Amino acid sequence: MGGCRMAASSRRSSSAPLPPALVEELATGRILFASTEFLELSGYPSGELIGRAAAELRLWADQKASDPVLAGARSTPVRASLRTRSGDIREVLVAVQPGAGCALATVAVPVENGSRLHEIVQSGKLFLELVENCRDFVCVATLEGQVLYVNPAGRRLVGIAPDADVTGASLGDYYTKDGARFVRTVVHDRLVEQGFFHGEVQMRNPGTGEVIDVEMDSFLLPPQTPGDPPLVASIKRDVRETRRLQARLAQAERMESVGRLAGGIAHDFNNMLSVVLGFTDLARGRIPAGHPAAADLDEVTKSAERASLLTKQLLAFGKQQAIHGMAIDVNEVVRGLERTLRQVAGDRVQVEICLSPGQSVVSADPGQLEQVLLNLVANARDAMRSGGVLRIATGEEVLDDEAGHREALPAGRYAALSIRDTGTGMDRATLERIFEPFFTTKRPGSGTGLGLATVYGIVRQTGGAVQVESAPGKGSEFRVLLPRTDRPTPRSVQPLSRPAAAKRHARVLVVEDRVNLRILVERCLREAGYDVVAAESGAGMAEAALKADVLLTDVALRGPSGPEVAAELRRRAPRLRVIYMTGHDPEAARALKPSGRLLPKPFKPEQLLEAVRAELDDAA
Ligand SMILES: Nc1ncnc2c1ncn2[C@@H]1O[C@H](COP(=O)(O)OP(=O)(O)OP(=O)(O)O)[C@@H](O)[C@H]1O
Numbered sequence: 051m052g053g054c055r056m057a058a059s060s061r062r063s064s065s066a067p068l069p070p071a072l073v074e075e076l077a078t079g080r081i082l083f084a085s086t087e088f089l090e091l092s093g094y095p096s097g098e099l100i101g102r103a104a105a106e107l108r109l110w111a112d113q114k115a116s117d118p119v120l121a122g123a124r125s126t127p128v129r130a131s132l133r134t135r136s137g138d139i140r141e142v143l144v145a146v147q148p149g150a151g152c153a154l155a156t157v158a159v160p161v162e163n164g165s166r167l168h169e170i171v172q173s174g175k176l177f178l179e180l181v182e183n184c185r186d187f188v189c190v191a192t193l194e195g196q197v198l199y200v201n202p203a204g205r206r207l208v209g210i211a212p213d214a215d216v217t218g219a220s221l222g223d224y225y226t227k228d229g230a231r232f233v234r235t236v237v238h239d240r241l242v243e244q245g246f247f248h249g250e251v252q253m254r255n256p257g258t259g260e261v262i263d264v265e266m267d268s269f270l271l272p273p274q275t276p277g278d279p280p281l282v283a284s285i286k287r288d289v290r291e292t293r294r295l296q297a298r299l300a301q302a303e304r305m306e307s308v309g310r311l312a313g314g315i316a317h318d319f320n321n322m323l324s325v326v327l328g329f330t331d332l333a334r335g336r337i338p339a340g341h342p343a344a345a346d347l348d349e350v351t352k353s354a355e356r357a358s359l360l361t362k363q364l365l366a367f368g369k370q371q372a373i374h375g376m377a378i379d380v381n382e383v384v385r386g387l388e389r390t391l392r393q394v395a396g397d398r399v400q401v402e403i404c405l406s407p408g409q410s411v412v413s414a415d416p417g418q419l420e421q422v423l424l425n426l427v428a429n430a431r432d433a434m435r436s437g438g439v440l441r442i443a444t445g446e447e448v449l450d451d452e453a454g455h456r457e458a459l460p461a462g463r464y465a466a467l468s469i470r471d472t473g474t475g476m477d478r479a480t481l482e483r484i485f486e487p488f489f490t491t492k493r494p495g496s497g498t499g500l501g502l503a504t505v506y507g508i509v510r511q512t513g514g515a516v517q518v519e520s521a522p523g524k525g526s527e528f529r530v531l532l533p534r535t536d537r538p539t540p541r542s543v544q545p546l547s548r549p550a551a552a553k554r555h556a557r558v559l560v561v562e563d564r565v566n567l568r569i570l571v572e573r574c575l576r577e578a579g580y581d582v583v584a585a586e587s588g589a590g591m592a593e594a595a596l597k598a599d600v601l602l603t604d605v606a607l608r609g610p611s612g613p614e615v616a617a618e619l620r621r622r623a624p625r626l627r628v629i630y631m632t633g634h635d636p637e638a639a640r641a642l643k644p645s646g647r648l649l650p651k652p653f654k655p656e657q658l659l660e661a662v663r664a665e666l667d668d669a670a
């Protein structure tokens with residue numbers, strides 16, 4: 051073990067990166083260790099290399115000519131052809147150095163970087179360089195876990211000072227309780243029986259208590275002199291970031307597919323609700339005031355409205371809600387909603403609002419952003435049943451390439467909206483599921499589990515991300531990042547509702563392929579005094595268009611789409627105004643661009659009439 055002991059000095063690692071390297075068992079050719087750099091170069095995960103021989107893997111393309119061991123490479127590096135996992139051939143320069151009697155180190159560098167290899171080989175310190183510069187945790191210990199050596203990267207990982215003498219310390223101190231038990235039993239037995247172990251275990255930094263998931267390769271080093279106890283060399287790789295990314299990706303994929311499903315159902319549902327709401331209103335208009343059926347119809351309307359709220363949330367989650375993106379100042383949205391937010395938070399919760407000036411103009415739908423705020427504040431309140439502090443803050447966050455990659459966002463400047471509470475907090479299992487639609491920990495009837503799904507859908511659709519930090523008993527912080535825009539905010543925000551539509555004689559073309567919805571729209575318009583021409587497609591409407599004022603069309607028609615129909619009719623009748631009725635088509639927002647109004651489904655007759663009226667007003 052002389053080689054390893056020599057490496058036990060706590061020399062600081064040099065800044066030059068470690069070249070790709072393998073350690074092979076002299077007697078069998080089994081690979082005992084592969085540096086991260088070698089894994090990157092060869093494309094192999096360590097689990098597929100450790101314990102197998104290079105020859106078995108056909109790692110060197112032409113065994114005789116290019117196996118560096120067979121070719122007798124030593125202080126003079128030889129050229130060799132490395133076969134990567136995908137079968138590509140990489141030309142490398144290879145040097146081999148015998149280790150402490152039991153192992154061979156093979157270092158391979160791409161031909162371009164050959165001079166670095168000469169340097170290392172000439173200094174005769176290949177093993178030392180290898181271990182001290184390795185980015186992984188490398189240690190040597192007795193089979194019972196008494197530490198002999200830990201390399202600089204290992205010391206950094208578990209919080210051992212660079213110059214601390216760890217000889218004789220117990221390796222068990224650097225594992226979690228479960229981790230230590232696993233190593234004492236399973237890993238120990240595997241080492242004794244097979245000579246090596248590959249698997250995952252949890253380490254910990256005893257100073258900070260931080261838990262570190264590592265992938266570990268351990269192998270027995272045969273005693274140098276007979277009678278010496280065997281030693282164990284161990285290489286551990288921090289896999290937390292990889293696992294986090296994998297979990298995020300899996301979650302994003304799950305959300306994507308659930309979103310598609312939810313959006314699809316909600317879309318059809320919206321159409322049916324339009325019909326229910328519309329015909330109920332018409333029926334109410336036909337019975338005298340005070341008729342006993344009026345109260346029943348009110349109940350139908352109320353339920354349908356509740357259902358429509360639910361569908362809206364599902365559409366937002368499925369990222370299929372039509373968005374009205376405009377330049378808005380997040381600070382203004384918070385200010386405008388302040389009273390409501392305080393009401394939602396309730397008396398027991400102290401609300402602090404901390405808006406940092408400027409840097410908060412984003413391109414988003416103001417109504418949707420309000421919904422995000424309301425949902426997050428309602429959750430915070432629910433987490434602070436017996437009171438607490440709710441802090442709403444805004445600021446800016448700059449994501450570099452790496453941070454952007456983590457959030458699946460392009461690098462750039464983002465406005466940050468933070469909602470922090472001092473409530474119950476969440477454990478890991480809850481945190482993993484909070485964005486799933488219908489996931490709730492609340493009593494039946496007090497939560498639908500759509501709040502955060504809606505937030506997620508809206509924020510992703512706006513090009514942002516939601517970050518969450520929470521721990522049981524420690525409260526929670528939700529941070530919403532939204533891409534900033536340089537567009538100026540409009541001076542005044544349009545009032546959300548317009549005065550009720552008054553009758554005005556004009557002609558309206560209706561194109562809607564769902565019969566009952568078409569009949570409903572037609573009837574509403576006629577009763578309001580409009581001339582109506584209705585059809586299931588744009589075919590044969592050209593003549594009528596010349597005499598019409600407004601075209602009211604669905605966006606997703608079975609034949610040519612609403613925008614196509616509108617474009618065609620407008621070519622003939624350029625003054626024709628257009629209103630698109632839409633459940634969820636993202637296309638709608640784009641179709642709106644040249645000119646055209648959006649009427650989101652489900653709508654009530656008065657909303658329909660308001661839209662037509664507003665379009666006629668604009669035309670005048
Ligand atoms: N600030 C928070 N503190 C603690 N737990 C939270 C917080 N926000 C969300 N949660 C947890 O996430 C779950 C899902 O939240 P979500 O807003 O999606 O649904 P909900 O609040 O249960 O129901 P809904 O919002 O539809 O009424 C909650 O049931 C709760 O367990």
Ligand SMILES: [Mg+2]
Nearest residue numbers: 425429501502
């Ligand atoms: Mg909620």
